[in-house]
Amino acid sequence: MSGRLKWLLRFLWPGSLAGRLVLLLVATLALAQVLLVLVLQNEHDAVVAGIVRGQALSQTVTLTRLIESMPQEQADRLAGAFTTRGTCAWVSADPPDPHEMTSTEEGLARLLSRRLHGVGNGAPAVHIDTDGLWNRRCPERSSEDFPWLRRGTGGPSQPLRPGLGVVALSVPLSGQRWLHVDAVVGLPGIWSRPIVLSFLISALAVSLVTVACVRFQTRSLRSLADASERFGRGESVPPLDVRGPSEVAAATQAFNTMQQRLSQFVRDRMRLLAAISHDLRTPLTTLRLKAEFVDDAEVRNDIVATIDELVAICEATLAFTRAEATSEETRTVDIEDLCADVVEEFASVGADARMADPMAARVLLPCRPVAMRRALRNLVDNAVRYGRRAEVTVGQTGAGAVSIRVEDEGPGLPEDRFEEAFQPFVRLEPSRSTETGGIGLGLAIARSIVKAHGGELTLANRPGGGLCAEIVLPTAERS
Ligand SMILES: Nc1ncnc2c1ncn2[C@@H]1O[C@H](COP(=O)(O)OP(=O)(O)OP(=O)(O)O)[C@@H](O)[C@H]1O
Ligand SMILES: [Mg+2]
Incomplete structure (x- = not known):
């Protein structure tokens, strides 16, 4: 891994537990969201079909029945009256563009045919167009009437805003005519507002709860770190309260035991050292007394000097252990x-x-x-x-x-x-x-x-x- 990549990873990976958890949870949420959208994209046609079944289909059925029951001259006006924001209906002699229907489209066409109960003049055609080209067929209204749908300006065939698609229903009428109904439908997409908004709100909620929880739960961890630091500096630390989540409580308990054992260990060693120094003094004093009887003055002085040095060592050691023992x-x-x-x-x-x-x-x-x-x-x-x-x-x-x-x-x-x-x-x-x-x-x-x-x-x-x-x-x- 290159040094720069490592640096970037270290930069992006937060140091605190709360930061890491928030990052992980938000990343998981984002991943789940993307997966959800991908699944929805696959189910696209089915989703659109669901929408169409609810609105466009019943409109088309009603319109077909009305047109077929009225004089032909009124057909256009009637269709025009059904043209609304996002729906365009018109009657023309042109059949729909030849198009191989998908299974979803065929299902919708069959449903439409069933609902028509024999009204009309043959099998209807359905085309779900998710490219989002509005106004490709609709002659009644120009795209100017639907500015909220458009992405660009000018031209008869306007790309729709992202997240919108067109469903084209065509029903053959008597007299070699066709009723065309184009309806704009909202498509599920990654950047659709509700999806982004729901992601942002969940990410915010998850972050807030995580930060609050971690801060609360790691309070005892922080006091453990503080106590370890003080103990390392040689300060006497009172035993810590064993609280918090079980893992932290176990660490705190282990720290208390370790501290107690270490202190006991040091005390024992000091006591041993003190005992040795103390007990050496009596034989040394005896030795010194006996040394006085050595005849050779030079040898005697040497022995006495060495014994004095040993006594000094014992005294110093005792003084040191005494100072250490007083906590x-x-x-x-x-x-x-x-x-x-x-x-x-x-x-x-x-x-x-x-x-x-x-x-x-x-x-x-x-x-x-x-x-x-x-x-x-x-x-x-x-x-x-x-x-x-x-x-x-x-x-x-x-x-x-x-x-x-x-x-x-x-x-x-x-x-x-x-x-x-x-x-x-x-x-x-x-x-x-x-x-x-x-x-x-x-x-x-x-x-x-x-x-x-x-x-x-x-x-x-x-x-x-x-x-x-x-x-x-x-x-x-x-x-
Ligand atoms: N400032 C210094 N300049 C030169 N030598 C030094 C200095 N400090 C220490 N030493 C040398 O280091 C040795 C060890 O020092 P240390 O203080 O441990 O023992 P000490 O001074 O000999 O005895 P004590 O301090 O126990 O009375 C000394 O004996 C001395 O030779
Ligand atoms: Mg010294």
């Missing part, structure tokens, strides 16, 4: 204020941390503020510790996203080690002394918090030197 509520906060608070914490203890120029508009972000502050604190801590100073910039990146950049003036990091830096307990510092840093959890924790908010944390080296850690978060609203 914090999601609140909407001004993200710039939150950053300024963290920067202020560092500045107040003499660190070189500052905010860049304030943004033009406030950005409100639904998040778990304590966790978010923790992530930011880890980044500012790294910038101050390894890059001398931290500068925090809040900005908007495109629609619906906010970025928080923490930049420093340090040595930066080799690009191929960025991913490594995010690994828990990995320190890229050449010296592993606890004096210069922590235990390698800061970036791992920050990234896990940012991801839980549906965002991304990335590292990049600044062109002028130094590292830039950037958090990009989806926003909810702006003011």
